[in-house]
Amino acid sequence: MQPQDIEDLIERYNSGMTTPAENALVESWYLKYKHGDPYLSQEQLEEDQKESLDNLLNEIQGRTKRIQLSRWAIAASILFFMAVGGYFFSINNNSRRQIAAVKPQKQDVAPGGNKAILTLGDGSTIVLNGAKIGKLARQDNILIKKAADGQISYRDVVVDFHPSKNIIYNTATTPQGGQYQFILADGTKVWLNASSSIKYPVVFNGNERRVELTGEAYFEVAHNAKKPFKVISNGQTVEVLGTHFNINAYNDEQAVKTTLLEGSVKVSAGKVSNIIKPGQQARFDHGLIDVMNVDADEVVAWKNGFFFFEDNNIQEVMRQLSRWYGVEIKYEGQLPSRRFSGEISRNVNLSQILDILSFKQIHYKIDGKTIIVMN
Numbered sequence: 001m002q003p004q005d006i007e008d009l010i011e012r013y014n015s016g017m018t019t020p021a022e023n024a025l026v027e028s029w030y031l032k033y034k035h036g037d038p039y040l041s042q043e044q045l046e047e048d049q050k051e052s053l054d055n056l057l058n059e060i061q062g063r064t065k066r067i068q069l070s071r072w073a074i075a076a077s078i079l080f081f082m083a084v085g086g087y088f089f090s091i092n093n094n095s096r097r098q099i100a101a102v103k104p105q106k107q108d109v110a111p112g113g114n115k116a117i118l119t120l121g122d123g124s125t126i127v128l129n130g131a132k133i134g135k136l137a138r139q140d141n142i143l144i145k146k147a148a149d150g151q152i153s154y155r156d157v158v159v160d161f162h163p164s165k166n167i168i169y170n171t172a173t174t175p176q177g178g179q180y181q182f183i184l185a186d187g188t189k190v191w192l193n194a195s196s197s198i199k200y201p202v203v204f205n206g207n208e209r210r211v212e213l214t215g216e217a218y219f220e221v222a223h224n225a226k227k228p229f230k231v232i233s234n235g236q237t238v239e240v241l242g243t244h245f246n247i248n249a250y251n252d253e254q255a256v257k258t259t260l261l262e263g264s265v266k267v268s269a270g271k272v273s274n275i276i277k278p279g280q281q282a283r284f285d286h287g288l289i290d291v292m293n294v295d296a297d298e299v300v301a302w303k304n305g306f307f308f309f310e311d312n313n314i315q316e317v318m319r320q321l322s323r324w325y326g327v328e329i330k331y332e333g334q335l336p337s338r339r340f341s342g343e344i345s346r347n348v349n350l351s352q353i354l355d356i357l358s359f360k361q362i363h364y365k366i367d368g369k370t371i372i373v374m375n
Contacts, residue, residue: 107366109325109350112194114150115178121168121202128152128172128180140168142185142202153183154202167205173197174215177326184211187222188229191303194323195250216248218303236269236284246300252319255285259299298343305347309340314362314373321371325350332374336362 118126118136126136128146136144142154152172174180174196182190186204196215204210204227213233221229223242231238233249234256243263249256258267259281266275267282267289274289276282281294301308307320314336318329324346338361344353354364354371363374 107368109327109366109369111347111349112177112179112324112326114180116172116174116180116192118144118152119171119173121170129178139170139202144170144202151181151183154185156185168202169199170202171197171199175326176323186224186227186229189220191218193217193302213247213249215250216246216302218244218246218300220244234284236267236289239266239268240264246296246303248299250319250323255283257299258282258284259294259296261296261300301343302346305345307344307346307353309342309344311339311341313337313339314357317357318371318373321350321353326369328370330370330372332372334375336373336375338362 114129116128118128120126120137121139129150131146133146133148136146136152138144138157141157143157145153145155147153172180172182172192174192174194176195178194180192182192182198184190184200184204185202186209188209190198192198193216196213196217198211198213198217200211207227209224209227209229211229211231213231217231219229219231219240221240221242221244225241229240229242231247233247234251236249236256236258238245238247238258240263243265244261245263245265246259246261247256248259258265258276260276260278262278264275264277265282266273267284269284269289270287272287272289274282274291276291279293279296280291281296281299283290283292298308298310307324309317317340321327322329327350340357342356344356350371351366354362354366358364365372365374
């Protein structure tokens with residue numbers, strides 16, 4: 001591929017005329033090398049590019065089935081990636097030539113991390129990210145502990161202890177820019193996303209295990225055929241015996257989305273209900289439940305440290321960024337109509353993601369904890 005061909009390709013990219021595969025490759029390379037070490041020698045950078053291309057080839061080959069690329073398309077993508085790598089490197093070393101240049105930002109926002117507040121049954125609170133490792137509290141013979149990795153667990157102090165009839169509830173809340181992991185008293189694992197909360201009993205008495213969720217969480221439910229596990233969120237109920245699933249129930253999202261990874265899940269709302277299978281998603285909106293096939297791994301990308309976008313508009317993208325980076329989003333002028341697809345790490349500073357959007361003709365500025373998006 002000649003430099004003029006690459007210029008044409010980038011121009012098509014900026015005009016929204018490229019394929020999804022070309023979009024992903026340009027944006028992946030840009031994210032890695034726009035913010036690379038400016039002091040690397042040309043030999044070091046070329047070696048780094050070669051290693052990156054090897055990794056990219058392995059990744060594309062591993063995802064060939066999902067994105068349906070043929071062998072020649074993979075080869076063409078790698079050639080394209082190599083050509084773009086060399087061309088952008090020449091741009092970085094020649095100040096007279098610039099394509100999709102992004103001005104450095106004076107302000108930036110760091111990514112979120114493990115942050116949460118635990119509210120106990122007596123109303124007292126514990127800031128989990130600031131709490132010491134070990135015992136946090138004891139309630140109804142249940143010991144609440146914080147592990148070295150920050151995970152919170154609930155364990156019986158005496159196995160044959162008979163809990164009191166009064167149910168004691170705890171509530172875990174994550175702020176903007178926070179996430180946290182818990183192990184409930186029955187062994188169920190919960191990953192809580194940013195701007196979310198979950199209310200649960202310290203001991204699951206009776207014939208069911210019932211929790212209440214706002215926001216988003218991923219569950220790995222401990223199997224117990226005698227006690228179904230129920231999650232109540234925004235007017236719907238998810239009922240399982242033991243399985244892995246994700247619920248997105250943010251108030252500012254149009255629908256409540258329940259996605260199944262393993263097992264079986266029953267989703268109910270009023271008189272309407274549906275049973276979904278692994279790889280399916282139930283969307284509850286205005287009293288109706290629609291079921292569709294999805295890539296469940298992409299839905300839980302947040303749990304694994306990534307943002308995943310698939311033909312999302314700018315508002316959908318910004319809502320995710322707002323929760324994770326703890327920022328307010330404002331818009332000036334007409335909203336950009338462009339759509340976005342791709343996977344980006346949640347462990348980078350906000351400006352790096354905004355630079356990707358800027359690369360696609362989205363203009364912005366950072367004003368403290370406010371992001372102003374301009375068309």
